Amino acid sequence: MARRITVYDVAQRAGVSIATVSFAFTRPDKVKPETIKNVMAAADALGYVPSASARGLARGRTGAIGLYAYDYVLEPPAEEREAEDVERSARLFPLYADEVQRGVQLECRSRGLALMIGGNRAPDHLPHIIEVAGRVDGLIAFAGALSMPHLEQAAGRIPVVELGGEARVPGARTVLVDNRQGMVDLTRHLIEVHRYERFAYLGELGTPEFRARWDGFSSTLAEAGRSVPQMLPAHPGNDATTAAAVGSLLQAPTLPDAVVCDTDQAAVVAIDALGRAGLSVPRDIAVTGFDGIVAGRLIEPRLTTVRQPMAGVGRAAVRLLAAAVEGVEEPSQGEDLVATFSLGGTCGCS
Amino acid sequence: MARRITVYDVAQRAGVSIATVSFAFTRPDKVKPETIKNVMAAADALGYVPSASARGLARGRTGAIGLYAYDYVLEPPAEEREAEDVERSARLFPLYADEVQRGVQLECRSRGLALMIGGNRAPDHLPHIIEVAGRVDGLIAFAGALSMPHLEQAAGRIPVVELGGEARVPGARTVLVDNRQGMVDLTRHLIEVHRYERFAYLGELGTPEFRARWDGFSSTLAEAGRSVPQMLPAHPGNDATTAAAVGSLLQAPTLPDAVVCDTDQAAVVAIDALGRAGLSVPRDIAVTGFDGIVAGRLIEPRLTTVRQPMAGVGRAAVRLLAAAVEGVEEPSQGEDLVATFSLGGTCGCS
DNA sequence: ATGAAAGCGCTAACAC
């Protein structure tokens, strides 16, 4: 690869100054049409490609935004990786984070923003997040993907949007879906339509949205005079935890009527685990999920769940971030995104 | 947002020079441990985030690579976008390009490379590709996503890997899957096992891999003494073309025994269209695909196809590109990736 | 309308 072509080369060839070359590209109205033509011809002939680094340095902006995700979104477990022909693992289908990423990509495209994808295995690997933050004008991160110190550090430099998070530090925005109401609707359905008495809950409390789901579930149960079960830990991205939770259910003297999971991913795994134990859903036990991922639509019967506008979350995040980058502070922190109860068959409905 | 924290601030606070700060981060072995500690402490206290632009400019490398895709990968048709609950459109599932992108992301992650995602609607929107090319150390592009001039321009500045392309210009590498052999195997199966006589072929010749598929198909047919049909145009990403092709089949006086499609996406759409016309696959007519996308595994019966190692293609591209960026020229242009015939039920097998 | 020149924040010789 020969020496890189720069503005200087183009300027020389066009017989103008570098400033004119720069203007020709960025402020065409300030330059005589003919000059522009000459400059463009020279640039073309030379195969000029402007350096984004130089431009970013000079402008103080890169024109790109970053998306920071947990690694489990990106890195499949080793076994799965080998078996290219696993039959129907949920990982075959787009998961929550995949759908959100898709929304982010789409919105970036339509806005002409470049998208940097980052992420790491542990939720707290400093070098990476900083690396991403240093490259972009704004950052979107999944809730919990950033520790407080890193959030602060990143938010101190550029606008940050946390997905499903909460405004933890000044300068950090968040896209919030009303998870609580969705879970309330679902829980009510289980209580009022199916008259279930005993519930189990598989999930976690690691992020605000997870907490909202649990809150919606437990408070609805309490209001209805049902006893609130202890939460059984289950993490999306770690199916083993879900399977273990189901295992503990099976060992209890009595089975619950319904297993409420705080993600579809957990629900699908749970249904599978129950099936292996000889239990049929929903005949022997009801199971519900949360999110609305594709895998849930494909199982038979279809998963009863709460649908989040996943791609919409991604799009909203980009909108919010773009506004923040422009300095146009949006009035609403989170656009009011809604999670809607979605009836399937796993709750016992036919 | 206050003034940005730079090396100067950190240096001052740590009581050292900026060079030392730089070294502390990039060549820790060259700096006294205690100095490092001081520098890090200062950086931490200040919330220092190094500017990738400045670094990239100084180093002449950005540490990122770009992925450039057609827009149809990214932007769904408007109708589809509205109907968040379309039931089973193939777009719900990862398509070829999605799977490849996934492989790219995974490999980037494990190599600590940042990934820039670009793309555009028309295959030839100069500003975008140049923009991406200016930001990264190397570029991966889907075959046909880059026009010759842009390919040249990009390849003149940074290494470029074309997926499923061919080495069109010096400096451009390519990841190639043996599409021809896969299609030969599939076609033989149709001839030798099913004894089909009359064939239709839906596809295109826009990229080297598509041409290889057609070549494998048509030459195998010719060898077997079957007559080679005219290709009916069908483009993945434009289901209407596929539907139209099926329409023209239906109008012909006699139906072919088998419809060979050069993508799974086309095959799935074709099966659908045939179904609407009252024809059952494979009872009335056989249909085959190419790629091995998830949607093909889900239909009933399962699609007979040729599986490409899609994620593997993405991974290979990153490997190749990384080597090229390092200046370590890989011996093999394309790692020899293989496409394997995958028997389903749509060919007539049970 | 165009040019000269001062940075943008960092790296990497080179000197101490």
Next chain:
DNA sequence: GTGTTAGCGCTTTCAT
């Protein structure tokens, strides 16, 4: 082991 300093390629006043 640490400091000085000259760029990296572009943008952007300020003159002309």
